[in-house]
Amino acid sequence: MTRLASILEARNITYTAVAQHARLQPRTVRQLATGETPIDNVAVGTVRRIASALSVPLADLLEPDLPFPGDGSLSRGARLSAAIREVMWSATPVPYPSPVERDEPDEIASLDGEDFFTDMPVIDARRG
Amino acid sequence: MPVAAEVYRPINVMDELSSGDIAYLSLARTRLAGETPPGDEFDPAGRIPAYPRPALVPLPHGREVAIDAMFALVVTHSCEIDRQRNLEVTAEHFDCRLTVAPIVSEPAVRLVAPGGEGRTVSWAAIEANGPVASLYLPPIDDVSTLAPDVDPLPWPRSFADLRGLTTVSRGMVLADRLCSLTPEYLVTLQRQLARFFTWRDLARHELVEALVGRRVVGAIPLNARGDRLRVALTADDGSSVTVEVRAR
Numbered sequence: 240m241t242r243l244a245s246i247l248e249a250r251n252i253t254y255t256a257v258a259q260h261a262r263l264q265p266r267t268v269r270q271l272a273t274g275e276t277p278i279d280n281v282a283v284g285t286v287r288r289i290a291s292a293l294s295v296p297l298a299d300l301l302e303p304d305l306p307f308p309g310d311g312s313l314s315r316g317a318r319l320s321a322a323i324r325e326v327m328w329s330a331t332p333v334p335y336p337s338p339v340e341r342d343e344p345d346e347i348a349s350l351d352g353e354d355f356f357t358d359m360p361v362i363d364a365r366r367g
Numbered sequence: 368m369p370v371a372a373e374v375y376r377p378i379n380v381m382d383e384l385s386s387g388d389i390a391y392l393s394l395a396r397t398r399l400a401g402e403t404p405p406g407d408e409f410d411p412a413g414r415i416p417a418y419p420r421p422a423l424v425p426l427p428h429g430r431e432v433a434i435d436a437m438f439a440l441v442v443t444h445s446c447e448i449d450r451q452r453n454l455e456v457t458a459e460h461f462d463c464r465l466t467v468a469p470i471v472s473e474p475a476v477r478l479v480a481p482g483g484e485g486r487t488v489s490w491a492a493i494e495a496n497g498p499v500a501s502l503y504l505p506p507i508d509d510v511s512t513l514a515p516d517v518d519p520l521p522w523p524r525s526f527a528d529l530r531g532l533t534t535v536s537r538g539m540v541l542a543d544r545l546c547s548l549t550p551e552y553l554v555t556l557q558r559q560l561a562r563f564f565t566w567r568d569l570a571r572h573e574l575v576e577a578l579v580g581r582r583v584v585g586a587i588p589l590n591a592r593g594d595r596l597r598v599a600l601t602a603d604d605g606s607s608v609t610v611e612v613r614a615r
Contacts, residue, residue, distance in 0.1 A: 308390075308542065316517045316518070324520065326437055326475070327438065327475070327523055328475075333477065335477065338530070
């Protein structure tokens with residue numbers, strides 16, 4: 240969930256109400272709140288008007304920066320910790336094509352590796 | 368259903384690269400500028416859910432590179448990773464590429480079934496490694512038990528998505544590895560890779576019926592189990608089905 244969505248939910252405010260106060264289209268507020276449009280991608284004036292309408296500092300609406308892989312300004316542990324928080328526990332779930340193609344049980348999937356690879360050349364998965 | 372203790376093992380930052388390593392990486396996707404695969408139904412911005420803000424690098428002729436920062440699983444076989452060293456190829460002439468599969472976590476997505484978003488998608492099938500295109504990765508209560516320099520955080524249940532395989536450099540994987548898969552679960556990874564690339568499924572009834580009137584030009588025995596034998600049949604029009612026959 241984005242920070243904007245969290246504020247709206249905590250205060251029980253609708254997109255339309257914020258949009259009216261901020262003189263924006265409700266769709267704009269919705270897209271920012273759902274994360275469909277990243278708040279970093281819109282004009283500062285737009286964010287400022289929403290912040291003003293909600294009476295919060297502008298910085299409260301900005302999403303935390305995601306550390307990039309290999310960012311030398313952070314330790315490895317700090318990079319990975321931030322990445323787990325921001326990437327694996329993403330606040331804004333989006334639709335994604337499922338890998339599940341059908342509901343029926345798949346007897347091949349239930350085979351253990353030994354059965355599955357019967358008659359195939361030995362594959363050494365246990366490299367030390 | 369596999370649990371974390373059976374699936375993950377800690378790694379030392381000095382350990383050699385291995386199949387099953389899980390790392391935080393920059394993954395690049397080339398696409399037509401503004402392209403939105405797999406379609407507006409899923410994500411109008413064409414984003415990978417684990418990382419909602421890809422960096423975009425424009426290319427000539429209406430193309431671009433979208434770069435996603437996300438966790439990924441190394442699927443290149445360990446023997447292949449070692450092969451050039453074993454052949455005494457000098458390090459500067461190593462092929463630096465490793466194949467990785469992006470990791471998609473449950474909190475990042477709403478899974479959409481082939482029939483549309485209204486259909487419920489069960490994670491039970493993913494947990495059982497039923498789909499050919501995914502490898503289930505169970506939740507971890509505290510990742511610091513695997514990587515002591517990382518904060519004590521939970522890791523959500525997730526899956527490695529074999530549909531998103533791409534290549535990255537060895538150096539990038541080395542820099543931000545979190546943990547790796549156990550040797551036992553690597554066998555499951557290899558089984559999923561074999562299924563994904565070579566062996567989709569047994570043919571459904573209507574596919575077998577569609578063979579009527581065609582000439583079978585190839586029959587490749589795949590696997591015997593008990594008194595049953597699976598055979599891949601190729602028709603003269605190039606289509607192929609896998610059937611199971613019972614030995615008499």
